[in-house]
Amino acid sequence: MTAFGYTLMTEQRGPRDLVADAVGAEQAGFDFEVMSDHYFPWLDSMGHAPYAWSVLGAVACATERVGLMTYVTCPTMRYHPAVVAQKAATVGLLSQGRFTLGLGSGENLNEHVVGQGWPSADVRQDKLAEAIEIIRALLAGGYVNHEGRHYRVDSAKLWDLPDGGVPIAVAVSGEQSVQRFAPVGDAVVAVEPQAELVSGFRDVAGAQVPAVGQLPISHDPDPQAATERAHELFRWFGGGWKVNAELPGPAGFDAATSFVRPEDVAAAIPCGPDTDAQVEAVRPFVEAGFSHVALVQIGGETQPDFLRHAEAELLPALRKEFGAAEDAAIRVR
Template sequence: MVSIGYTMMCEQSPPNLLVRDIQRAEDAGFDFSVISDHFNPWLEEQGHSGYAWSILGAASQVTSRIPLMTYVTCPLVRYHPAVVAQKAATMQILSGGRFRLGLGAGENLNEHVVGEGWPAVGQRHEMLDEAVEIIQLLFSGEQVSHRGTYYRVESAKLYDLPDERVPIGVACSGQESCTIAGGRADLMIATEPKAELGELFDAAGGAGKPRVGQMPIAYDVSREAAVKRAHEQFRWTGLGWPVNSELPTPAAFASASASVRPEDIAEQVACGPDVDQVVEKAKAYVDAGFTELALVQIGADQQEAFCIWAEKELLPALRSL
């Protein structure tokens, strides 16, 4: 049976509402949760982008059961990997062992803000590999000094380590990232239901490890309203990762997605109150070998209604897969 998760989407809701929403998701019976870690929203219409790690700390204190996870944090430019390791260890303690650290090679949208430029994709994967190595060394509790190709660490040690080591997931989109994930990570992360990603992950050493996917939906009693909202806030989603990782600003995403029509989004995203439509799209992830699937409910003002619907109708249907 696939586990079904809830996404705290920092780009579409203010921090205080995200904390309230994760309480609702836990009460509704979601199996786990994830949170985006952005500096900017994808589009101005989304309108928010709170600091994910503060939100996680608050979420850990108002929930008691639901697991928490970054989806994903980029430890390359905006954050140094040593700082990411400290944040993750602290979150594991605060949450009582409910935290997983999702890592990825990031997007220009969020990383360029510190003025260090945006490396080419091959270099980003080299940086990610080195960053994961540093984080794992710090999780060991030893004092770490590291002089690598991209990062330096001078006599660093995590003095507050959790009893349970933080599991690490790595986002996969192709051969290079799957190789890093299979060789270094405890789980695979992806946003597309591609079986070949799992095959590459297996070949690099990931066989038998969990695979976590993510899928946007737009619940509303009115399908027309759901399509309108999905188009307004998520029309960027079909641009593809090679585009999404390179664009620098919400204005650039608006320009790149200007020709996307509401009917285009309605084909990609399950919109409205039809449970069967969501199940059909989720089945693609299950068929591709994913063991966990986090849902993104599009629209800050629909989270309460979504959680009620999910508890009564959607979650039982998805768990039948």
């Protein structure tokens, strides 16, 4: 049984539209919604990057049923982990327990803006591990003092905490990150349908730990228009996480993908009106063991049409093929 989610992609939509899309996605029948947390879009052509946490507060109050999740927040440079803990607790309260804090080690694209440089992958993972320790301690209640390798916390306390805590999902990309973060995560996040990431995480964290994946599609009645839009806005997607984490800005992504052809994008992303093709694109995630799959519709202005398609055709087809989730919630272990 699989839970199907909708991605509120801040890089291609303004804040008011994101809130409207969140309400529309809940009404269309999605089980959960994830939101990116960016300072920059991947490409200039995407055109947006509002502050995700303000939008999340509005979405939490505008929706009633769907689970909400950051996909993902980096709690190490732009944000101090003590501040991330406070934000997560507040959204947890506003959503009445529907929020999961998705965390990752970040991308140069978004974190360079605070002028601290961009550390190596090993250092980024060290910082993330220490940040999770701080966030966990604050979400548990009481005063927290911490003096570690990367962070200091001086007598911090969260005064407004949701009952039951806030689940933490952690993004992984290989064996090293799996082994490092499986002991501290309530769920695993991955953007590629690699079964070894899910099984490796569950070997440590437990067989029932949720796994959350993400799949871009470009739905449109016109396959050519869908392909052109995907190429214009999403050709960066094929670079892989190790590359995408390092490039410093939209100009870098534009240059790095200048030789990517529309047909290359169409080979990796379902483009057009074919519901069966969209269902088949989800299959690798289901077969890899993902319990949650969030869909990304490419193109900000196409969201209302996509939500109508999802309600009428795509979600029924996905649930017929893969089963409906009886419980899509992610909980603290």
